[in-house]
Amino acid sequence: MAINWLQETEKRRELLLQQLTKLCSIESVLDESTANPGAPFGEKIAEALSYMLKLGEAAGFTTKNIDGYAGHIEMGKGEELVGVLAHLDVVPTGDGWISPPFEPEIREGNFFARGAQDDKGAAMAAFVAMQMVKELDLPLSKRVRLILGTDEESHWRDMDYYFEREKMPDMGFTPDADFPIITAEKGMIDFTLTGKVDTNEAPADGWLLESFEAGQRFNMVPDLAQAQLQGDGDVFELKEKYQDFLLSNRIQGYAEESNDHLTLVLEGKAHHGSEPEGGLNAALRLAEFLSSISLDTTGSQYIRFIAEKLCGSFKGEKLNLAQSDDRVGPLTVNGGIFRYQIGGEQGVGLNIRYPISGELTAIRQQMETEAESFGFTVEVVDHKKGHFVDEDHQLVRTLSRVYEEQTGEKGETMAIGGATYARALETGVVFGPLFPGREETAHQRNEYIVVDDLVKATALYAQAIYELAK
Numbered sequence: 147m148a149i150n151w152l153q154e155t156e157k158r159r160e161l162l163l164q165q166l167t168k169l170c171s172i173e174s175v176l177d178e179s180t181a182n183p184g185a186p187f188g189e190k191i192a193e194a195l196s197y198m199l200k201l202g203e204a205a206g207f208t209t210k211n212i213d214g215y216a217g218h219i220e221m222g223k224g225e226e227l228v229g230v231l232a233h234l235d236v237v238p239t240g241d242g243w244i245s246p247p248f249e250p251e252i253r254e255g256n257f258f259a260r261g262a263q264d265d266k267g268a269a270m271a272a273f274v275a276m277q278m279v280k281e282l283d284l285p286l287s288k289r290v291r292l293i294l295g296t297d298e299e300s301h302w303r304d305m306d307y308y309f310e311r312e313k314m315p316d317m318g319f320t321p322d323a324d325f326p327i328i329t330a331e332k333g334m335i336d337f338t339l340t341g342k343v344d345t346n347e348a349p350a351d352g353w354l355l356e357s358f359e360a361g362q363r364f365n366m367v368p369d370l371a372q373a374q375l376q377g378d379g380d381v382f383e384l385k386e387k388y389q390d391f392l393l394s395n396r397i398q399g400y401a402e403e404s405n406d407h408l409t410l411v412l413e414g415k416a417h418h419g420s421e422p423e424g425g426l427n428a429a430l431r432l433a434e435f436l437s438s439i440s441l442d443t444t445g446s447q448y449i450r451f452i453a454e455k456l457c458g459s460f461k462g463e464k465l466n467l468a469q470s471d472d473r474v475g476p477l478t479v480n481g482g483i484f485r486y487q488i489g490g491e492q493g494v495g496l497n498i499r500y501p502i503s504g505e506l507t508a509i510r511q512q513m514e515t516e517a518e519s520f521g522f523t524v525e526v527v528d529h530k531k532g533h534f535v536d537e538d539h540q541l542v543r544t545l546s547r548v549y550e551e552q553t554g555e556k557g558e559t560m561a562i563g564g565a566t567y568a569r570a571l572e573t574g575v576v577f578g579p580l581f582p583g584r585e586e587t588a589h590q591r592n593e594y595i596v597v598d599d600l601v602k603a604t605a606l607y608a609q610a611i612y613e614l615a616k
């Protein structure tokens with residue numbers, strides 16, 4: 147029996163948009179202030195979950211709400227379980243929207259609303275896909291579960307809670323990033339390197355580093371760095387040297403004097419920490435300049451660490467951490483947070499992404515060896531193991547074939563440095579909803595999804611669900 151999936155989806159286009167409009171009208175941003183038993187992440191997130199589960203019941207599926215942490219909508223029969231994992235929480239909206247973020251609007255074929263792309267659009271597409279498979283009365287030999295999480299944007303407490311109580315699907319996909327298929331994601335470690343800074347004296351004709359500051363987050367390239375100096379050196383000469391450095395490197399920044407302090411500011415360019423070479427790391431460049439002048443011993447040691455171990459070493463070469471595999475590529479190091487205060491503390495926050503073949507223990511030991519020689523104490527503050535599904539796995543082969551059949555494009559697999567919801571599944575990959583070449587608007591103002599893409603994604607999910615569970 148040949149089914150025209152896209153044609154079947156077209157019949158449900160209006161239904162899809164109506165239901166999505168209702169879902170996107172719910173302001174499901176994490177709100178601990180309205181949290182209560184049954185609504186651990188706030189009332190609005192609980193409302194979005196119960197809206198979806200009610201739709202599921204009305205469509206004749208089995209549903210379950212796991213104490214408001216997550217829920218599922220289930221169809222089919224059999225021992226084996228196929229999972230589709232989407233989330234209903236959204237990030238805050240920020241200002242500057244053309245239409246209100248929780249009053250969905252279609253303009254020029256684009257559906258605008260917070261959550262349109264991340265991830266309510268995909269959650270609804272997957273739900274309508276299940277409805278379609280049911281209405282077409284297709285025989286299934288496995289169960290299919292649309293698992294709806296509610297804390298993806300914050301701490302993943304939804305999935306911890308859910309999988310402590312519910313069966314792990316034998317395989318599944320999450321429609322929470324890009325088409326075609328993401329099968330591999332790097333491991334991730336956030337390190338803090340900390341130490342004390344005693345009060346200190348400026349060297350003769352040199353400078354005392356009073357403070358150094360850049361960055362707020364481990365996984366972002368800092369776009370601004372600032373250092374404060376004090377001393378009897380030649381201020382004029384230093385300012386000129388700094389200007390030369392900025393000019394010859396085509397970097398924005400300035401030096402400012404006030405009450406015998408000299409402040410150096412350097413403007414970089416922010417970028418996601420999974421690609422530390424992208425953007426311009428303001429801290430690294432400022433440290434590079436500071437390493438060329440005479441500083442007090444502690445200040446100089448701090449700056450030397452950045453200049454000698456991080457500058458120009460985005461693959462961990464100078465920390466002796468460089469490694470790579472052919473699944474996800476090289477280890478990367480992002481210097482995300484820098485704090486130095488005379489008479490206080492010094493710290494560096496590093497985000498490291500490592501290949502599937504890498505090991506936390508070995509990386510930590512090497513980091514300790516390198517950082518302790520500069521007087522730092524090393525701590526792992528966050529760790530996520532790498533995630534990988536073999537290209538030959540039935541899951542990957544099926545999704546790839548479905549994608550090729552419906553789009554006529556190659557159902558290629560991809561590896562990324564970032565972390566997706568697929569990691570919550572033991573055997574899980576990303577499958578959509580963003581098609582290649584489309585603008586990524588998740589987490590941005592005027593978030594939207596192309597309506598025709600949403601319809602195409604629904605058709606893909608329907609066939610995928612059927613092929614995986616038949």
Ligand SMILES: [Zn+2]
Nearest residue numbers: 264265298322
């Ligand atoms: Zn998401």
